[in-house]
Amino acid sequence: MIRHECLELLAPLITDHLVVTSQSGQRIEWSHLSKHEGNLLVGMMGCALGVGMGLALALPHRRVVVLESDGSILLSLFNLVTLANLHPQNLTVFVFDNQVYSGTRISEPTATAGKTDLEAMARGAGLEQAVTVRYLDGFRQEATAALTATKLCFIVCRVEESGIHREIPRPTVDLAENKYRFVRHVERTEGKPNPFVGRG
Amino acid sequence: MENGLAQKLVQALREAGINFITYLPETRLSQILPLLRADPSVQLVPVASEAEGITIAAGAVLGGKQAACYLESTGLYVSSYSLVTMGKQLGVPILLVVGFLGGFGDRRNSFLYATIGNRTIPHLKGLGIEYTVLEDGEKLSVKVKDAVRTMNALRAPVALLFAGEFTL
Numbered sequence: 001m002i003r004h005e006c007l008e009l010l011a012p013l014i015t016d017h018l019v020v021t022s023q024s025g026q027r028i029e030w031s032h033l034s035k036h037e038g039n040l041l042v043g044m045m046g047c048a049l050g051v052g053m054g055l056a057l058a059l060p061h062r063r064v065v066v067l068e069s070d071g072s073i074l075l076s077l078f079n080l081v082t083l084a085n086l087h088p089q090n091l092t093v094f095v096f097d098n099q100v101y102s103g104t105r106i107s108e109p110t111a112t113a114g115k116t117d118l119e120a121m122a123r124g125a126g127l128e129q130a131v132t133v134r135y136l137d138g139f140r141q142e143a144t145a146a147l148t149a150t151k152l153c154f155i156v157c158r159v160e161e162s163g164i165h166r167e168i169p170r171p172t173v174d175l176a177e178n179k180y181r182f183v184r185h186v187e188r189t190e191g192k193p194n195p196f197v198g199r200g
Numbered sequence: 201m202e203n204g205l206a207q208k209l210v211q212a213l214r215e216a217g218i219n220f221i222t223y224l225p226e227t228r229l230s231q232i233l234p235l236l237r238a239d240p241s242v243q244l245v246p247v248a249s250e251a252e253g254i255t256i257a258a259g260a261v262l263g264g265k266q267a268a269c270y271l272e273s274t275g276l277y278v279s280s281y282s283l284v285t286m287g288k289q290l291g292v293p294i295l296l297v298v299g300f301l302g303g304f305g306d307r308r309n310s311f312l313y314a315t316i317g318n319r320t321i322p323h324l325k326g327l328g329i330e331y332t333v334l335e336d337g338e339k340l341s342v343k344v345k346d347a348v349r350t351m352n353a354l355r356a357p358v359a360l361l362f363a364g365e366f367t368l
Contacts, residue, residue: 016242020259040262044285050252051286054267057245058220078248082256086245175290183262194264195217196293196352 001136002162003096007067009140010094013147014038016189018055018182019065022048022072025102025165030067032168037185043175046075049083049093056088059190061145063090068111070097070112077121083152084126092146092153098161107161119156130154201366206231208337209366212344213268214241218295220265221245222253226272228308228367239255250275254357258292266348268295273302273320273361276327283327293351295344296329296359304333305363317319320361329357332366335364 003026013036021027023045023186042048051065052058072134073079073095078178099113112118122130129152133139139157173181183194201209210232212352213221221236222245236244243265247253250271257267276298286292293335302317309317324331330350334343344360351358 042286043243043273044281046251047255047282047286050255050282051259051262052220053252054220054256054261054265055263056259057243058260058263058265076249076252076255079252081208082246082248103292111257133350179262179290179292186263192264194262195266196301198353 001134001157001159002164003157003159004162004164005136006096006139006143006157006159007033007043009136010143013144016090016101017063017065017147018059018091018186019067020048020052021067022046024068024069026069026071026096027065028165028168028170031171031173037181040179040182041171041173041178043071047126048072049076049079052091052093053079053083053086054089055090057086060086060088060090063092063101065147066091066093068093068095069193070095070099070110070118074111075119080122080125087152089151092149093155094143095156096159097156098159100161102161102165104166122156127152130156132156132158134158201229201231201368203231205365206235207362210235210239212341213297214239214345215341216348218268218348219243220257220260220267221270222247222267223270224248224250224253224272224275226299227240228238228272228301229247229270229297229362232319246356248278249298251282254279254294255286257294258286258290261292261294268297270297276320276323276359277288280289280327287357288328291355294344294357295348295351296357298359298361298366300333300361300363301367303333303361303363305333305367307364307367324359329359330354331359333361333362333363334366337365
């Protein structure tokens with residue numbers, strides 16, 4: 001199973017969800033596969049899960065989906081303990097673990113290529129519901145359930161490295177543009193203005 | 201800090217519209233925590249690192265909250281990456297409520313804190329984060345409102361450094 005296959009399967013299942021992606025190849029692949037206005041393409045490693053937690057706490061009636069990577073999670077491991085203790089019931093986290101830092105021209109192993117097991121770490125942090133999927137059928141089953149669940153879901157997707165993110169067009173929407181589009185989408189769907197925008 | 205000053209600070213945050221606060225406990229301003237915990241108008245979120253104090257607050261802001269992050273000034277070093285990326289690069293306003301240890305105005309200053317404290321303001325300047333140092337409770341409500349207005353106008357984090365009477 002590769003990440004792009006999982007995201008292809010996931011994209012049509014997104015409805016009123018708010019989706020936060022970390023900076024990695026999946027940001028490029030997701031922006032290519034999904035034009036959902038509730039996508040927040042975070043352009044930094046180590047930030048998406050924190051942002052997703054904040055969104056989930058601020059909007060407890062909305063399901064928030066975070067698309068993380070192994071490298072990004074490893075950069076902010078404190079997120080696991082905080083997530084376990086805050087335990088927002090409306091958050092679904094997918095960690096696409098391809099065991100590499102896979103940039104535009106690097107492919108260097110992460111700790112998960114060695115001895116580290118993200119599901120075990122998540123469980124140790126207190127996320128007892130953490131699971132690992134290794135095949136597309138398992139991903140389909142877990143993802144479908146997790147998008148409509150009423151509980152916190154944490155799914156490690158053990159994928160093979162692929163270079164698709166190097167071949168498809170990169171997003172042309174810049175960070176600020178994406179932020180405002182996302183915030184306007186939240187305003188529109190929540191029916192109330194965000195305090196920090198629109199004061200000219 | 202005297203309990204009356206803590207109450208004044210919490211009241212000022214409330215009046216400025218702050219309704220979501222992430223925090224990593226510290227000593228200087230710690231009297232505000234039980235008051236915030238008892239305030240139903242504020243969502244109080246404990247974190248394990250100031251770095252995620254910023255990212256979680258940023259998510260809440262994008263979801264419509266008016267957020268603050270309460271941290272010790274050492275946490276400004278820990279959270280610098282989050283402040284630059286989520287705060288400055290993405291442009292998300294967050295009020296930084298900072299217990300300013302180790303500065304001139306830290307009434308508990310010692311060799312443990314002074315080296316850290318004397319780099320705090322140069323560090324904020326390096327990050328491009330606007331700040332003001334508060335030594336006492338005079339016009340506190342106005343100053344907190346000014347900071348919130350400024351952060352929203354800048355679409356960036358703004359720091360209130362609490363020293364002097366706040367550090368007692």
